[in-house]
Amino acid sequence: MATDSMYLENLEEYVNDEGKIVTYKWLSLNLHVHVNEAKQMLYTFVEEQKKKKIHVTATYFVSGMCKSVDGCQVQTYTCTVIPEEELETFKNSLTTVHSIHVYSVQKAGLKDSNSLYLADYDCVKENLFEIHKYRSIKYEKAQPSSEAKRPPIKTAQEETKVSGTSSAASTNGHSSSNTKKDAKKGGIAGMFANAATKKADASKKADASKKQEIKAETNGTTTAGKADKKNQKDAKKGVANFFANHTGKKAAPKTMEVKKEENEEEAEKKKDTKPKQNGKGKRSKQARNGDSDEESNKKKRRRIRIEMSESSEEEMDYESPVPSPVPSPTREPSPVPDTPEKESPKKQEVSVKPSQNGEKHRKRRRKLVPKTFMDEDGYMVTEKVWESESTDASDAEPPPVKETPKPSSPQKKKKASPKKKSPPSTGSKKQTSLSSFFSKK
Amino acid sequence: MFEKKGGNHPDDLLSKPSQTHKACERQSGNFSDCSDRFLLKDKTFSRQYAHLYAERLWEVRPKVEASARKKWVPYTVHTMRLTHTSVYIPLGKDIVIRKLHELKSDETCVVIGTLFKHMELKPSILQEISEEHNLMPQPVRTKYVDESDKLYLEDELQRIILMGDLDVQTSVTGVIIAVYGKEPEDDQGKFHVEKYCFQMLSDQVPRPVIQNDKYLVLISGLEIGSNEEQIFSLQLFVDMVTGMLGNSEEQSHCAEICRVIVAGNSLSSSTQDKDSLQKAKYLSKKTAAGSVDAVKTLDDVFTQLASSVDVDLMPGEYDPANYTLPQQPLHKCMFPEASRYPTFHTVTNPYDFKVEGVRFLGTSGQAVQDIVKYSTNEEPLDILEKTLEWGHLAPTAPDTLGCYPFYKEDPFIINDCPHVLFAGNMTKFDSKVFKGCGGQEVLLVSVPRFSQTSTAVMVNLRTQDCVPMQFAAPSTMEPNR
Numbered sequence: 054m055a056t057d058s059m060y061l062e063n064l065e066e067y068v069n070d071e072g073k074i075v076t077y078k079w080l081s082l083n084l085h086v087h088v089n090e091a092k093q094m095l096y097t098f099v100e101e102q103k104k105k106k107i108h109v110t111a112t113y114f115v116s117g118m119c120k121s122v123d124g125c126q127v128q129t130y131t132c133t134v135i136p137e138e139e140l141e142t143f144k145n146s147l148t149t150v151h152s153i154h155v156y157s158v159q160k161a162g163l164k165d166s167n168s169l170y171l172a173d174y175d176c177v178k179e180n181l182f183e184i185h186k187y188r189s190i191k192y193e194k195a196q197p198s199s200e201a202k203r204p205p206i207k208t209a210q211e212e213t214k215v216s217g218t219s220s221a222a223s224t225n226g227h228s229s230s231n232t233k234k235d236a237k238k239g240g241i242a243g244m245f246a247n248a249a250t251k252k253a254d255a256s257k258k259a260d261a262s263k264k265q266e267i268k269a270e271t272n273g274t275t276t277a278g279k280a281d282k283k284n285q286k287d288a289k290k291g292v293a294n295f296f297a298n299h300t301g302k303k304a305a306p307k308t309m310e311v312k313k314e315e316n317e318e319e320a321e322k323k324k325d326t327k328p329k330q331n332g333k334g335k336r337s338k339q340a341r342n343g344d345s346d347e348e349s350n351k352k353k354r355r356r357i358r359i360e361m362s363e364s365s366e367e368e369m370d371y372e373s374p375v376p377s378p379v380p381s382p383t384r385e386p387s388p389v390p391d392t393p394e395k396e397s398p399k400k401q402e403v404s405v406k407p408s409q410n411g412e413k414h415r416k417r418r419r420k421l422v423p424k425t426f427m428d429e430d431g432y433m434v435t436e437k438v439w440e441s442e443s444t445d446a447s448d449a450e451p452p453p454v455k456e457t458p459k460p461s462s463p464q465k466k467k468k469a470s471p472k473k474k475s476p477p478s479t480g481s482k483k484q485t486s487l488s489s490f491f492s493k494k
Numbered sequence: 495m496f497e498k499k500g501g502n503h504p505d506d507l508l509s510k511p512s513q514t515h516k517a518c519e520r521q522s523g524n525f526s527d528c529s530d531r532f533l534l535k536d537k538t539f540s541r542q543y544a545h546l547y548a549e550r551l552w553e554v555r556p557k558v559e560a561s562a563r564k565k566w567v568p569y570t571v572h573t574m575r576l577t578h579t580s581v582y583i584p585l586g587k588d589i590v591i592r593k594l595h596e597l598k599s600d601e602t603c604v605v606i607g608t609l610f611k612h613m614e615l616k617p618s619i620l621q622e623i624s625e626e627h628n629l630m631p632q633p634v635r636t637k638y639v640d641e642s643d644k645l646y647l648e649d650e651l652q653r654i655i656l657m658g659d660l661d662v663q664t665s666v667t668g669v670i671i672a673v674y675g676k677e678p679e680d681d682q683g684k685f686h687v688e689k690y691c692f693q694m695l696s697d698q699v700p701r702p703v704i705q706n707d708k709y710l711v712l713i714s715g716l717e718i719g720s721n722e723e724q725i726f727s728l729q730l731f732v733d734m735v736t737g738m739l740g741n742s743e744e745q746s747h748c749a750e751i752c753r754v755i756v757a758g759n760s761l762s763s764s765t766q767d768k769d770s771l772q773k774a775k776y777l778s779k780k781t782a783a784g785s786v787d788a789v790k791t792l793d794d795v796f797t798q799l800a801s802s803v804d805v806d807l808m809p810g811e812y813d814p815a816n817y818t819l820p821q822q823p824l825h826k827c828m829f830p831e832a833s834r835y836p837t838f839h840t841v842t843n844p845y846d847f848k849v850e851g852v853r854f855l856g857t858s859g860q861a862v863q864d865i866v867k868y869s870t871n872e873e874p875l876d877i878l879e880k881t882l883e884w885g886h887l888a889p890t891a892p893d894t895l896g897c898y899p900f901y902k903e904d905p906f907i908i909n910d911c912p913h914v915l916f917a918g919n920m921t922k923f924d925s926k927v928f929k930g931c932g933g934q935e936v937l938l939v940s941v942p943r944f945s946q947t948s949t950a951v952m953v954n955l956r957t958q959d960c961v962p963m964q965f966a967a968p969s970t971m972e973p974n975r
Contacts, residue, residue, distance in 0.1 A: 060511075078738065086511075088738045089745075093511035114739055119964075127925075130952065130963045132734055134726075152741040154507035166726035166967040178794065181831065185801045189745035190737030192520035195801050197834040 060084060064098045068109055068158055074172040076157040081187045082176050088187050095155040111137050112163065114156040117147035136163065418442050507741045516742060520803060521708055523752035523849040523955070531905035532820035532842040534898060541899040543892045547608060547668075550904045551649070554670040554693050554885065555606050561694040562604050562672040563588060589674070594652040599679040602688075607649035609669045611662065613868065614640050616894070639663060639870055647673060647685065658687035663870040664880075668889035693885035698911040698934040702851035704956040709751045710849060711735065711963070713950040714810070714858065714918030715943025716795075719788030720762030727948040727965040732795055734965070736802040751952070752850075754803055757918025757941055758810020758843060758858025761788050766812055785814055789828050796832035805832075808843045810858035810919060818896040819860065819888060820844060820905060844887055844906070850955050855908070856916035856939075861888035863919075864895040874920045874940040879928050882908065882915065882936060912936060914953060919943050923951060925960040 064080075067073045081091035095111070102109045116132040128148065134156045135143050144150055157169060177184060182197055422440045425433055568589050572581045590603040597605070615638040645656045645665060658675060674689040713731065717723055730739065735754060737745040765785040799805050809815035809824050816822055823840035826833040841847075844857040862877050868890060871877050881887055887906040891897035911934050920940040928936045937958050942949050949964045 078733070087515040089507060089515045089742060090511045092507045093509055096508045097510050116734075116740055116744060128961070129949070130961050131966070132730055132739065132963065133966045134730065135967075152507065152744045154739075154741060169967075170726040170729055177798070181794065181797050182801070184798065185736075188737045188802065189515065189517050189742060190520050190749045190802055191517050192522070192802050192837070194522060194804070195835050195837045197801070198836070 060094050061098055061101060064094070064158070065102075068098075068160055069107065072160050074157055074159040074163070074168060076169065076173045077155065078184075079173040079176050082173075082180050082184065086187065087189075089154075089189065091187075092154040095158050099155060099158060109158055109160060110162050111158050112156045112169070113137060113140050113153055115140070115143055115147070115150065115153050117144075117150040117152075119147050134166070134169065518737070518746045518749040520749050521706070521752045522804070523708055523710075524851070525753070525804070526848045527841070528846040528848060528853075528910075529842050529844070531903065532844060532846070534820070534822060537898075539899060541901060543897070543899050545902075546892060546897065546900045546904060548650070549900065549902060550668075550886075550907065551608055551670060553904060553907060557693045557885070558606050558670055558672045558691070559591060561691050562591070562606070562674070564694070565691050566604065566674050566689060568602075591672075594647070594649050594654055597654075597677050597685075599677055599682065602674070602676045604672055604674050605647060605649070605654075605685065606670070606672045607647040607653075609665055609667060609671050610646040610648050610653065611665055611667045611868070612644045612646060613638055614642055616868070636867065637870075638868055647671070655684045656687050657684050660687050660690055666865055666869050666890050667893045668891070669884045669886060692883055695882055695885065695930045695932060695934055696909060696911050697932055698913065698930075698936075699851075699853070701913055701958075704850055706956070707750050708850060708955045710854070710953045710955060711751055711754045711950055712757055712856075712916055712918070712939065712941045712953065713754065713944055714757035714759060714941045715945050716756065716760045716792070717762035717812070717943065717945035718760060718791050718795075719765040719784055720945065721764075722945050723762065724945055724948050724965075725791070726967055728795060728944065730965040731944075731950060731963070732798050734963075736798060751803060752955075754799060754805045755845070755854075755856070756805065756807045757845075757856060757916065758808050759812050759919050759943070760792055760807065760810065761785055761813050762945070763812045789814075793829045793831050796829055796838055797835070800832050800835035800838035804837045805839065806845065806847075807838070807840045808845050808856075808858050808918070809840075810843065811860055815843075818898045819891055820898065821858070846912075852914065852955050852958075853910065853912040854914045854916065855887070855912035856914075856918065857887065859917045859919035861890070861895060862917045864888070864890045868894055873924075874917055875924050875926050875938050878915050878917055878938040878940070879926075882911075882928060882930070882938075913958070914939060916941055916951075922947065923949050923962045925951075927958070 060080075063084075064075060067075050075095070077088055077091045077095055080086070080094060081088045084091065084094075086094070099109060099111045112134050113136075114132070114134050116130070118128045119131040120128055131147065133143070140153075144153070157163075157172065163169060185191070185195070419439050419441045421437050423435045424438045424440075425435045428434045566589050570583050572583050573579070574581065590601070592598075592601075592603045592605055594605060594607065597603070615635070617638070643662050645660060645662050646653045647656050654677070656673060660673070670693065672691050673685065673687045674691075675685055675687040677683075677685050716728060718725070718728075733739045735748060735751055737748050739745075740748070765783070765788050796805055796807065807824060809821040813821075813824060814828070815824055821843040823842055826840060829838065829840075832838045843860075844855065846853075846855045848854070859874075861881070862874050865871055865877050865880075866874075871880065881889070885908050887908060888895055888897070891906065892899070911930070913935075914937045915928075916939040918941045920942055922940070923942045924940040926938045928934075928938050930936065935958070937953070937960060939951055939953065939960055941951050942962075944950065947964070948966050949962045952961045952963050953959070954961070
């Protein structure tokens with residue numbers, strides 16, 4: 054009963070001061086009362102206002118049986134919402150009246166039904182699954198299934214609507230920050246969010262580990278997605294490597310451990326993919342390396358910002374880093390080819406083993422690996438050789454050491470060349486258009 | 495229908511707030527779905543439609559034969575010489591049923607086959623692309639009937655023109671018919687019809703007696719996404735059915751609604767904007783389809799409804815479902831919020847189901863509208879009656895109505911007599927009880943388009959009564975009317 058005294062004042066405030074259209078539904082949802090009670094509250098409010106001579110208009114809901122509406126011969130069950138002025142005339146036009154109650158109260162007269170509809174639209178949308186509590190009719194069969202059972206294919210927009218899982222919130226926050234900052238990488242952020250949702254659904258663990266995992270995965274897959282956009286599939290892992298490079302080097306203390314994990318996996322990944330990349334041909338590989346190198350630099354910087362901001366945004370759950378033995382099925386251990394990464398793979402070799410033991414499969418792969426050696430004539434010869442590799446800790450070490458000096462030189466060359474190539478091309482385009490304009494004269 | 499229970503106070507909510515508001519339980523009816531035959535199991539379109547017609551003839555012929563034998567007992571007329579009265583003496587033998595290739599001249603017999611209506615104005619793709627005719631594509635008309643239309647009877651091997659008592663204008667292609675008459679000697683190639691009959695409507699399973707009033711609501715033509723969408727009236731409808739509007743007595747009355755059927759066209763034709771297909775991809779990359787927002791609105795509406803009552807959603811002509819009949823259920827991923835409720839179902843068009851022992855059969859109106867186009871029948875109830883007589887839900891499929899090329903079955907044949915036959919998206923509400931010759935009583939309901947009339951239909955399962963429910967904001971409050 055305590056609400057009774059308060060509601061009149063609240064209503065007065067809503068209607069007179071804020072100029073809202075207060076419908077019974079809005080009142081019922083906001084004050085958490087039964088709809089019928091809300092209707093009665095509105096009625097008493099209207100009566101009070103009339104006594105105080107304050108002008109408020111009300112609309113009424115009337116239902117009853119009416120004859121020959123639209124030329125219909127039978128009795129029609131009519132339900133309408135009408136302004137106060139027409140109440141009496143309408144009541145008389147009905148053969149029988151079933152019920153009348155106040156529908157809404159507002160300061161000024163209503164122009165159309167759209168404003169009535171919009172008055173409680175937002176409120177209803179937010180409380181879509183709670184609205185049944187205040188109704189008169191209960192249906193026991195209508196129990197919504199939990200969030201978890203919903204189909205995993207969701208978009209980033211849908212995730213914002215869902216108020217449910219924290220993973221959704223974290224990935225959403227992550228993806229939104231990503232999209233904000235990486236304006237160019239909208240497509241990637243989308244893929245990133247998608248990948249994130251899939252993983253979010255797949256892994257249902259404690260908050261901390263969940264968030265971590267998702268972060269780790271999304272980080273990896275973002276770069277993966279990015280690479281896809283740019284280059285062929287194999288580059289995916291290559292780019293992920295570069296990303297992991299950066300994170301291994303410059304990680305903030307909080308996110309250090311998270312990134313260490315990523316690097317563990319990406320270290321393996323890179324080892325595998327680097328030979329693959331080389332297999333595709335020197336130029337393409339070098340171009341890819343060169344490009345991804347630039348990209349990775351930019352990415353590194355951006356990533357730091359994001360990581361830093363995110364770490365500040367998110368709660369300090371990251372302090373309990375679970376090494377997450379099974380991060381994700383898509384992540385395959387790969388070697389790390391880059392020069393800055395020389396130290397990091399060695400560091401992470403130790404931590405690779407425990408994570409490796411967690412992973413159930415060791416893959417034996419045959420790779421087309423270019424082997425460089427000195428010829429009898431003193432020439433350096435590079436030959437492509439099929440080599441079988443297993444994802445073993447021992448195997449992981451020697452290849453990166455061997456391969457890291459090799460790509461460093463071609464990289465430097467290739468870095469320059471794409472740079473050189475790109476400005477003249479774009480410049481030449483512009484120039485040709487300009488010159489053509491002038492030459493016509 | 496709305497019997498006043500004791501102490502009805504329509505104004506009881508115009509009072510001070512009280513804490514006591516009882517909640518009532520929603521009635522749920524025993525529901526069983528009989529639409530399995532409308533679900534496509536395999537989707538092979540490499541077949542010809544001839545199989546469908548052959549199957550139709552094959553399945554319906556024995557029933558038509560039985561009906562013919564029952565109706566037409568051959569007799570001779572014997573005129574008494576003295577009193578000049580005519581006596582009809584049954585010949586004591588059965589009527590002769592012949593196939594077309596066995597016809598003998600001047601022999602009165604019965605022929606069973608498929609009716610084909612030859613229409614001059616019927617759009618024909620062959621004529622359109624034919625170079626010798628050099629015709630402009632035909633304009634879209636509302637009716638394709640003409641005075642010169644002819645009726646043919648076709649069986650497996652031959653066809654013959656029908657003359658006589660059979661009304662050409664109200665008949666349509668695809669009906670299996672038995673004609674009684676003869677092919678005259680002097681007018682070979684034509685069959686003079688004296689009488690005709692169709693498949694007999696099968697006996698109805700009697701309705702069980704239901705104790706309490708239970709209602710089923712039919713609504714169609716919501717047409718969200720158009721300029722004429724009645725979103726406020728729709729909200730009133732939802733609030734009414736879910737028990738938010740009205741006083742407690744009215745709410746307990748609405749608790750007797752056990753099911754809501756949405757019979758098609760929940761989206762409007764304007765959402766089916768095909769222009770984006772013509773435009774270049776790079777221009778329309780960012781534009782979302784018109785149906786996206788409409789479907790989101792629908793999702794909200796159905797979530798509210800499904801949280802309180804069982805809802806069955808049928809696809810219609812303008813919904814994002816397949817074009818050919820039978821339309822398959824809309825995918826639940828379109829309604830992510832509403833799909834969380836087990837009370838929300840997407841079903842086929844046509845839809846066949848049983849609630850509390852009452853058998854319902856209905857479509858979203860495409861078959862009826864097609865018959866309106868290709869015959870002089872106008873009233874939807876007349877057409878529904880005819881479909882019952884003909885024994886086929888959509889006889890014009892696949893001739894003028896898109897249909898899946900079935901192979902060994904024709905699911906549109908009406909084998910079990912329904913208790914209620916409804917068609918959605920009609921111009922206005924109407925209902926009638928059709929009495930069949932075998933004592934069957936079928937309630938025919940024409941469900942109007944909600945976007946035009948803001949009217950839904952409430953069917954009482956106990957009494958087979960039908961009441962239209964209209965939701966309106968009157969003229970002073972209507973936007974731009």
